Amino acid sequence: MTPIDARNLACPGPVLAAKAFIEQNDPNRITIVVDNEAARQNVERFLSSQGYDMQVEQSDDTWTITGIRKSGAAFQEEKIPVREHGSATLVLISSDRLGRGDDDLGEKLMASFIKTLEEMGTDLWRLVFVNSGVRLTIDGSAVLPDLQKYEAAGTRLLVCGTCLTHFDLMDRKQVGQTTNMLDIVTAMQLAEKVIVI
Template sequence: MKEIDARGLACPAPVLMAKTAIENEKAQYLKIIVDNKASKENVSIFLESKKFDVSVQEKDGDFYITGKGKGVESLPDAQEKKTETSSKKILIMIPTDRMGYGDDELGIKLMLSFIKTLKEMGPDLWRLVFVNNGVKLCITGSPALDDIKELHKKGVSILVCGTCLTHFNLLEKKETGETTNMLDIVTSMQVADQVVNI
């Protein structure tokens, strides 16, 4: 087994390390250790794109991702994992707390309605990325907060730009999602099946 310890590294580094092991070393049995959820998801998606069966275990805050390629005995959880990830992965970029231009009050109502209706996308909705003014939707007092938390509970990944939170002095007020950086956002866009910009 090829073991890669990528703890302390932000994406896309863990994905690139796995890519190197597969393409240059022809590794067919990998264990990659990461310490954040964004890397866990991105590495898992990358391995699946290479037709690896993937299993993930969490221990003491670290994630142990095991991947087995073709010709290697199947993982116990492989079939279950494939079922979980068989849907399309749609990423939605949300750069503002309102939708459209013209009337701010209407724009706020439209955005709240949009977020409330996102659940209708079902398992295809993979990740929401909040940047710029959009991070205000994820803080204490946001009228959209309960709906975003509900999506998160149902398995939708929520990334909230740390630079943006810091800029608006809202870092301590974030109530949901993972504080992230531009590397994670760009990597997410690379592995998503579809990116929707609001």
């Protein structure tokens, strides 16, 4: 089987290529080649969600990911969350500061906002970090303990892989799943409420 060449594809291109191939062919084996760490993590997570075990080979800045389907596994779309209480609220955080004007004040306001999200209780379903918001998820972040607490309590944190790569922070991420725009858009569709900060 010829590997899917997903090098030089912008996010979420590699995941979309894998998704389209699986939907059209329902293969027991799929091989996809990517050229960055964020794409590797995203493709591996997607293939795993579709019932594939992974073998990964790296050569310089290229990863060859081979997925072998587990017995009985089939393509699965993410389902709308079933909630006993509250609503599935997604909060998208696009900056490490809240508001514009004074950067120091903006950092303090963001830290206060993150801490106060606890008041949402079971409504808080997803936290999504994009652009400079990914800086909140790395070592040294003032809100890292709060984010780790939310994740431990069951809130899923999605951290943009393209953004981590852009700011050269991939190795410093301490919380959340590295994600792509397909996951972010899908989560927004499934959420009952979306709050953009």
